[in-house]
Amino acid sequence: MSRQLLAIVTDDLGGSESIDQIRHDGDGLEVRVVVPAVEANAFRHTLGDVDEPRRQAEERLGACLDSLRRAGLEASGEVGDPDPVQAAQDALLKAPADEVVIFEHEADQARWYEKGLFEHARESLEPRLRVVLLHTGDSDGDHVVGVEEAGPGTIDPSADKEIGSAYLPGLSRGDFASIVAGITGTIVAAVLAAAAATGAGSLSGWEAAAILIAIGVALVNLAHVVGLTLFESVQYKGGFAKLFRTLSLVGTPAAVITNLLILLFA
Numbered sequence: 001m002s003r004q005l006l007a008i009v010t011d012d013l014g015g016s017e018s019i020d021q022i023r024h025d026g027d028g029l030e031v032r033v034v035v036p037a038v039e040a041n042a043f044r045h046t047l048g049d050v051d052e053p054r055r056q057a058e059e060r061l062g063a064c065l066d067s068l069r070r071a072g073l074e075a076s077g078e079v080g081d082p083d084p085v086q087a088a089q090d091a092l093l094k095a096p097a098d099e100v101v102i103f104e105h106e107a108d109q110a111r112w113y114e115k116g117l118f119e120h121a122r123e124s125l126e127p128r129l130r131v132v133l134l135h136t137g138d139s140d141g142d143h144v145v146g147v148e149e150a151g152p153g154t155i156d157p158s159a160d161k162e163i164g165s166a167y168l169p170g171l172s173r174g175d176f177a178s179i180v181a182g183i184t185g186t187i188v189a190a191v192l193a194a195a196a197a198t199g200a201g202s203l204s205g206w207e208a209a210a211i212l213i214a215i216g217v218a219l220v221n222l223a224h225v226v227g228l229t230l231f232e233s234v235q236y237k238g239g240f241a242k243l244f245r246t247l248s249l250v251g252t253p254a255a256v257i258t259n260l261l262i263l264l265f266a
Contacts, residue, residue: 002028006097006127008084009035011105011134013064015142019071021132022101031068032097033077035061036087054079085121092125099128106135106145118148122155175228178248182221185252189214192259210262217255224248 007022023029037057057079068075080087088100104117118131133146193210224244 002030003099004095004097005029005031006088006091006100007031007033008080008088008100008102009033009060009064010038010084010103012060013067013103013142014136017144018103018132018134018142019067019073021103021130021144021147022068023071023073029073031073031075032091032095033061033064033068033075034080034087034091035064035077036080036082036084038082053082084117085124088121088125092127097127099130100125101130101132103132103134105142106133118150122150124154126152126154128152175245178245179225179228181252182217182224182248185256186214186218186221189217189252189255189259192256192263196259196263206262210259213255213259217252220244220247220251 005022013019022031035057037053061077061079065075065077078091081090084102084104088102091097092100100121102117102121118129121129121131129150131148132144133148134142135145136142193207193214196210197207224247227244
C-alpha cells in the first residue's frame with residue numbers, strides 16, 4: 001500500500017540530502033509538493049503583491065518536480081498560500097496525507113512565526129510532521145542541518161500562554177506587557193502633548209512636535225494591538241511582530257519622556 005507524503009517547499013529544493021529526506025521511509029511513496037507563493041517581504045504581502053511571487057513559485061515547483069522524478073519518485077504538485085502552514089492545511093483539505101514534511105532554510109527561520117515554524121505547524125497539522133532545516137551549500141546543493149519531528153495530532157496552541165480568553169488569542173507575558181505599556185503610554189503622551197499645547201498659548205515648533213510624537217506613538221501602538229488581537233487574519237508574526245513590539249515597549253516610554261521634557265522646558 002502506498003504512503004502519501006505532503007512536502008512543503010518554501011525555496012529551491014537542491015541536493016541529494018533533501019531528496020533523501022523525502023524518500024527516507026522506503027518504497028511505495030507518493031509525493032505531493034506544495035510551493036508557497038512567498039512574497040519578498042511582509043510589506044509586499046500587505047500590499048497584495050501576488051503575481052510575481054506566484055510566477056516564481058511555479059518555476060520552483062517545476063524544478064522541484066523534475067528533481068524528484070529524476071530520483072525515481074512519483075510526484076505531483078501545486079502552488080500554495082504564502083504561509084507554509086496554511087499551504088499545508090489547504091492541501092490536506094484536498095487530499096489526506098500520512099506525513100507532512102516542511103523544508104525551511106536557515107535564513108528564513110525568523111520569517112514565519114516568532115516562536116518557530118515547527119511549533120506553529122504542530123498546533124495546526126494533524127498528520128505526522130517533520131520540519132527539515134537546510135543550509136545552502138556552495139556548489140553541492142543544500143545540506144540538512146536539523147530535523148524536528150512530531151507524531152500525529154495537534155497540540156493546544158494556548159498551552160504555553162498565560163493570558164487569553166474565548167474571544168482573544170492567547171497572549172504571552174511580553175505581548176500583554178506591550179499592550180498595557182502601549183495603551184497607557186499613548187494616553188500619557190497625549191495628555192502631556194495637550195498640556196504643552198495649552199500652556200504655550202500658541203503653538204511653537206516644540207509643542208507641535210509633542211503633538212506629532214503623541215500621534216505617531218498612538219498609530220504604532222494601534223497597529224501592534226490590532227496585529228496581536230487579529231493575529232491569524234493579518235499574518236502578524238515574525239519580523240513584523242518583533243518590530244512593532246520593540247517600538248511599543250521602547251518607543252512609547254521614549255515618547256512620554258520627550259513630551260514631558262517639552263512640557264517642562266520648551
